[in-house]
Amino acid sequence: MIHSQAGVVDSSRHAPEPGRRPLPSVKMTVDHATKAYKTASGAVHALDDLSLEIGDGEFVCIVGPSGCGKSTLLWAMSGLHDLTRGSVSLDNVPVTGPRSEIGMIFQDANLLPWRNLWQNIHFPFEIKRINPKPYAGRVRELIAEVGLTGFETKMPRELSGGMQQRASIVRCLSYDPAVILMDEPFGALDAFTRDEMNLLIQKIWMETGKTIIFVTHNVSEAIFLADRVVVLTPRPGRLAHIFPINLPRPRTIEMTFTPEFIARVIEIKTTIETGRFAGAEPPAPAVAPG
Amino acid sequence: MASELRETIPTFGQKQAADERAGQVDLANWSALSNASFAKSWAEAAVIALVAVIIVGGAELAVILFDIKPYIFPRPSAIATALVTNFPTLFWPHVQVTLYELFVGFGIGAAVGLMLAAVITQFPFVEKVITPYILLLVTTPMIALVPLLILNLGFTSTPRIIAVALASGPMVMINSATGFRRTDLAKIALARSYGASTFQIFMKVRFPLALPMIIVGLMVGAIFGLLTAVGAEMVGGKDGLGNQLMFWSSMVRMENFYAIIALLAIIGVSIYIAFYWIGKKWASWQA
Ligand SMILES: Nc1ncnc2c1ncn2[C@@H]1O[C@H](COP(=O)(O)OP(=O)(O)O)[C@@H](O)[C@H]1O
Ligand SMILES: [Mg+2]
Numbered sequence: 001m002i003h004s005q006a007g008v009v010d011s012s013r014h015a016p017e018p019g020r021r022p023l024p025s026v027k028m029t030v031d032h033a034t035k036a037y038k039t040a041s042g043a044v045h046a047l048d049d050l051s052l053e054i055g056d057g058e059f060v061c062i063v064g065p066s067g068c069g070k071s072t073l074l075w076a077m078s079g080l081h082d083l084t085r086g087s088v089s090l091d092n093v094p095v096t097g098p099r100s101e102i103g104m105i106f107q108d109a110n111l112l113p114w115r116n117l118w119q120n121i122h123f124p125f126e127i128k129r130i131n132p133k134p135y136a137g138r139v140r141e142l143i144a145e146v147g148l149t150g151f152e153t154k155m156p157r158e159l160s161g162g163m164q165q166r167a168s169i170v171r172c173l174s175y176d177p178a179v180i181l182m183d184e185p186f187g188a189l190d191a192f193t194r195d196e197m198n199l200l201i202q203k204i205w206m207e208t209g210k211t212i213i214f215v216t217h218n219v220s221e222a223i224f225l226a227d228r229v230v231v232l233t234p235r236p237g238r239l240a241h242i243f244p245i246n247l248p249r250p251r252t253i254e255m256t257f258t259p260e261f262i263a264r265v266i267e268i269k270t271t272i273e274t275g276r277f278a279g280a281e282p283p284a285p286a287v288a289p290g
Numbered sequence: 291m292a293s294e295l296r297e298t299i300p301t302f303g304q305k306q307a308a309d310e311r312a313g314q315v316d317l318a319n320w321s322a323l324s325n326a327s328f329a330k331s332w333a334e335a336a337v338i339a340l341v342a343v344i345i346v347g348g349a350e351l352a353v354i355l356f357d358i359k360p361y362i363f364p365r366p367s368a369i370a371t372a373l374v375t376n377f378p379t380l381f382w383p384h385v386q387v388t389l390y391e392l393f394v395g396f397g398i399g400a401a402v403g404l405m406l407a408a409v410i411t412q413f414p415f416v417e418k419v420i421t422p423y424i425l426l427l428v429t430t431p432m433i434a435l436v437p438l439l440i441l442n443l444g445f446t447s448t449p450r451i452i453a454v455a456l457a458s459g460p461m462v463m464i465n466s467a468t469g470f471r472r473t474d475l476a477k478i479a480l481a482r483s484y485g486a487s488t489f490q491i492f493m494k495v496r497f498p499l500a501l502p503m504i505i506v507g508l509m510v511g512a513i514f515g516l517l518t519a520v521g522a523e524m525v526g527g528k529d530g531l532g533n534q535l536m537f538w539s540s541m542v543r544m545e546n547f548y549a550i551i552a553l554l555a556i557i558g559v560s561i562y563i564a565f566y567w568i569g570k571k572w573a574s575w576q577a
Contacts, residue, residue: 078483080479080482080483097485098482098483098484098485099485100484100485102483103483104479104480104483106476106479106480108476110476110477110480112477112480112495112498113575113576114498114499114501114572114575114576123480123481123484123494124484126494127481127484127485127486127490127494128484128485155575157575
């Protein structure tokens with residue numbers, strides 16, 4: 001059991017009705033975000049006028065075709081880079097650089113290969129110059145929670161991909177950020193390990209009530225985890241549609257085989273392919289506009 | 291430079307694999323020097339010792355059988371005797387002189403080379419301009435400068451120390467620069483996400499990432515330094531192991547001459563072993 005300042009979240013909060021503001025308070029706001037990269041061959045327009053609100057304690061998944069600007073959005077939210085236009089704010093304070101309330105988890109575990117697991121977990125403390133002593137108990141609990149007890153002195157290359165990513169989750173949670181941004185964290189893992197990691201993330205989220213923004217290109221994974229799935233259009237990334245996911249929690253792998261779940265997958269995949277949500281309306285007449 | 295990093299999201303997956311393959315280049319350098327296949331078991335060590343015994347014993351026999359003159363090649367046993375009996379009195383002071391020149395020259399050269407590498411790799415333009423000159427320094431035998439230095443500074447240890455520093459410094463620099471160029475954008479982004487300063491990024495990401503190559507540079511630089519120290523002593527002066535090589539060969543005391551060569555071999559191998567262990571301790575994560 002992981003204790004955090006947010007405490008245990010009552011699960012009813014995570015089952016908002018569609019069409020209503022799902023959560024009581026807004027944690028993060030993305031306001032008219034536009035990003036153009038300057039390159040030698042001209043500007044690359046990666047993100048276009050995207051606005052998004054993320055509730056406190058909400059689990060939001062962002063999906064979209066590869067190269068549509070998901071990482072660009074997440075990096076802007078983490079303060080790792082600036083936007084060309086628009087802004088990001090956390091608790092109504094503009095994010096202009098890395099903030100200690102925000103933790104980032106990268107695609108490959110991004111452990112430092114010259115440090116053992118324990119030293120990797122303490123990397124944020126060293127950078128932030130925080131005494132890790134008061135956090136020692138918490139860190140041990142986290143290590144136990146993700147099943148890495150006994151591996152503390154192992155070097156990253158001695159661990160499997162899944163174990164490395166678990167260590168990076170501990171590293172991120174260790175200093176207790178309120179918001180966690182995850183950029184395709186399980187993209188490189190095999191399907192079984194990925195299921196395992198998704199269950200773990202759901203568990204941690206339900207226990208800690210953190211706000212999680214999770215980028216993935218795997219639609220099932222997004223539906224499995226999210227309160228809301230945000231679909232972006234191909235580059236430049238705009239908001240295509242937001243799908244509320246009302247499946248009960250805790251969700252199980254079996255649920256991903258139900259017709260209801262699969263219907264959502266199809267719905268979202270279609271939206272990704274077409275770049276817009278056709279909804280329940282009848283399909284547009286197949287006549288080219290004159 | 292900093293703004294460039296700020297703009298670049300590292301791509302993972304395939305691209306990462308390419309980076310790792312690029313990393314193999316220096317990894318290969320490192321392993322060539324540090325993972326030279328050594329005896330892994332007692333049996334292998336025994337075979338190696340046996341080969342040594344055969345070579346030395348064979349030389350001893352050959353010298354006796356073919357009646358080779360001591361001024362061409364003395365009996366190995368005579369060399370060993372000379373080494374043991376003359377070491378404390380005749381050789382040790384010169385060992386100290388050579389080691390002193392090596393330590394001071396290498397210390398200065400390595401420190402300057404390392405600092406230059408750390409600084410210039412932060413400025414790609416400066417690096418492009420400076421690199422050809424460093425290469426020139428690496429490839430020019432620094433012993434060539436010794437007569438000139440002696441002319442200006444006399445037969446002291448200073449010209450030798452300068453030559454050693456000039457021989458080892460660029461070597462350290464060029465290898466360290468290769469290390470510092472290995473920027474792993476994902477690791478730097480990780481540090482930045484915790485609010486790391488440029489200095490912290492250097493100390494906790496760039497430097498450890500460069501360390502295997504730095505150790506290779508130090509190892510090669512130290513060996514270059516030893517060569518240069520001995521060469522410089524041969525050019526002029528009245529002490530040091532290089533000087534003693536000239537002295538004993540002019541006296542046709544070949545057992546002493548070869549004993550000094552054995553001492554130089556011991557110093558060289560010790561340098562290698564020292565950096566081998568440093569590499570094992572600080573750079574083994576890369577192997
Ligand atoms: N530093 C950069 N310079 C130029 N173009 C970039 C840079 N980073 C990303 N891009 C481009 O911006 C687009 C969006 O990238 P990204 O946010 O990484 O996409 P995603 O994470 O959705 O796959 C891509 O077309 C990518 O090529
Ligand atoms: Mg991405």
